[in-house]
Amino acid sequence: xxxxxxxxxxxxxxxxxxxxxxxxxxxxxxxxxxxxxxxxxxxxxxxxxxxxxxxxxxxxxxxxxxxxxxxxxxxxxxxxxxxxxxxxxxxxxxxxxxxxxxxxxxxxxxxxxxxxxxxxxxxxxxxxxxxxxxxxxxxxxxxxxxxxxxxxxxxxxxxxxxxxxxxxxxxxxxxxxxxxxxxxxxxxxxxxxxxxxxxxxxxxxxxxxxxxxxxxxxxxxxxxxxxxxxxxxxxxxxxxxxxxxxxxxxxxxxxxxxxxxxxxxxxxxxxxxxxxxxxxxxxxxxxxxxxxxxxxxxxxxxxxxxxxxxxxxxxxxxxxxxxxx
Amino acid sequence: xxxxxxxxxxxxxxxxxxxxxxxxxxxxxxxxxxxxxxxxxxxxxxxxxxxxxxxxxxxxxxxxxxxxxxxxxxxxxxxxxxxxxxxxxxxxxxxxxxxxxxxxxxxxxxxxx
Ligand SMILES: [Zn+2]
Numbered sequence: 001x002x003x004x005x006x007x008x009x010x011x012x013x014x015x016x017x018x019x020x021x022x023x024x025x026x027x028x029x030x031x032x033x034x035x036x037x038x039x040x041x042x043x044x045x046x047x048x049x050x051x052x053x054x055x056x057x058x059x060x061x062x063x064x065x066x067x068x069x070x071x072x073x074x075x076x077x078x079x080x081x082x083x084x085x086x087x088x089x090x091x092x093x094x095x096x097x098x099x100x101x102x103x104x105x106x107x108x109x110x111x112x113x114x115x116x117x118x119x120x121x122x123x124x125x126x127x128x129x130x131x132x133x134x135x136x137x138x139x140x141x142x143x144x145x146x147x148x149x150x151x152x153x154x155x156x157x158x159x160x161x162x163x164x165x166x167x168x169x170x171x172x173x174x175x176x177x178x179x180x181x182x183x184x185x186x187x188x189x190x191x192x193x194x195x196x197x198x199x200x201x202x203x204x205x206x207x208x209x210x211x212x213x214x215x216x217x218x219x220x221x222x223x224x225x226x227x228x229x230x231x232x233x234x235x236x237x238x239x240x241x242x243x244x245x246x247x248x249x250x251x252x253x254x255x256x257x258x259x260x261x262x263x264x265x266x267x268x269x270x271x272x273x274x275x276x277x278x279x280x281x282x283x284x285x286x287x288x289x290x291x292x293x294x295x296x297x298x299x300x301x302x303x304x305x306x307x308x309x310x311x312x313x314x315x316x317x318x319x320x321x322x323x324x325x
Numbered sequence: 326x327x328x329x330x331x332x333x334x335x336x337x338x339x340x341x342x343x344x345x346x347x348x349x350x351x352x353x354x355x356x357x358x359x360x361x362x363x364x365x366x367x368x369x370x371x372x373x374x375x376x377x378x379x380x381x382x383x384x385x386x387x388x389x390x391x392x393x394x395x396x397x398x399x400x401x402x403x404x405x406x407x408x409x410x411x412x413x414x415x416x417x418x419x420x421x422x423x424x425x426x427x428x429x430x431x432x433x434x435x436x437x438x
Contacts, residue, residue: 103346104430104431107429108427111331111335111353111426112331112334112426113338114337114338194327194330196330224360225327229327250408253407254407286416287407
């Protein structure tokens with residue numbers, strides 16, 4: 001239970017280090033860092049440095065005149081198609097209303113701003129270590145874990161791969177990843193249907209990936225909720241399998257719009273299913289003209305060289321961003 | 326259902342800003358195209374607020390309809406879904422409103438600044 005607001009945030013969520021077996025609760029208390037204490041902290045990570053020269057909670061008094069309050073606009077920063085805003089709470093006292101006196105606080109606070117601040121911190125942490133972090137999202141059963149197993153097996157001579165495995169309850173997928181040879185931390189979200197930035201921060205404190213490694217974040221199988229939550233990843237990958245409907249991109253536009261890459265998986269099943277690849281790609285480009293598309297089979301490895309090429313390009317992009325020439 | 330997490334965020338942000346004062350009313354803007362259901366937030370709110378400074382606080386959810394400006398015919402049009410095209414057929418547009426997800430204001434009890 002959260003002592004600050006009593007909201008019981010993250011009730012039931014745990015982080016399990018699959019190497020050491022160390023288990024920690026995300027429900028507050030002994031785990032220390034709690035996100036509610038930090039929502040007002042402005043992220044000023046590498047990519048988002050800017051200053052605010054006003055007290056974010058100053059009080060204005062307006063007696064008997066109009067209410068043309070100056071609202072500070074959100075500062076939106078584009079970063080690979082996602083937005084990060086920094087918000088301020090402004091208090092405005094209205095003393096001349098007819099109704100009983102009350103203080104109206106104009107908050108203009110984006111409700112996801114706290115998560116965004118923590119995500120920006122994660123992003124800066126990754127960037128400072130030149131760690132490529134990818135956020136992998138899909139429906140349940142699209143083949144994320146199989147894709148990761150093959151990727152770990154193929155790339156382990158080239159790069160250190162680490163996995164943060166999100167799941168509501170079990171550690172089954174995390175165990176598969178560990179057996180494939182990558183250090184993994186399991187985040188069980190309990191009742192939660194997505195990972196949030198503070199869970200990633202906690203998982204990283206267990207995982208401790210070294211500089212220049214890759215962190216794959218396997219989000220909870222769900223195309224709705226994970227779309228809303230920036231984790232501080234460098235790029236977002238959405239995996240769609242040909243056993244699903246090709247209209248998923250327009251059914252779940254938030255996810256496909258926020259993704260940098262769509263991987264069409266289970267291509268080996270294409271002869272046996274009713275799935276129109278061109279139509280799926282066209283739908284994805286309707287919601288996100290910039291989305292890249294790869295076609296793979298995690299079962300037989302088809303298309304995986306292109307996937308690794310994409311990963312290498314992202315690593316280079318990250319390094320070029322950290323040290324622009 | 327991400328609305329539960331979002332509702333917890335609302336309660337946390339407002340509780341923090343209230344600094345221990347009693348909150349009478351909160352107004353939250355939820356855009357039709359935000360990917361969040363206002364009804365679900367309203368449903369979660371009472372449960373999440375229980376035992377917090379927001380216990381008993383009224384929650385006003387203001388729906389914001391989707392609107393966009395077409396880049397092809399330059400007209401403004403109402404947009405029912407995130408990627409619905411302009412009536413002229415164009416998919417090139419700039420969103421004007423409908424993606425809001427923010428706490429507009431809160432009203433503190435009994436106090437006048
Ligand atoms: Zn038009």
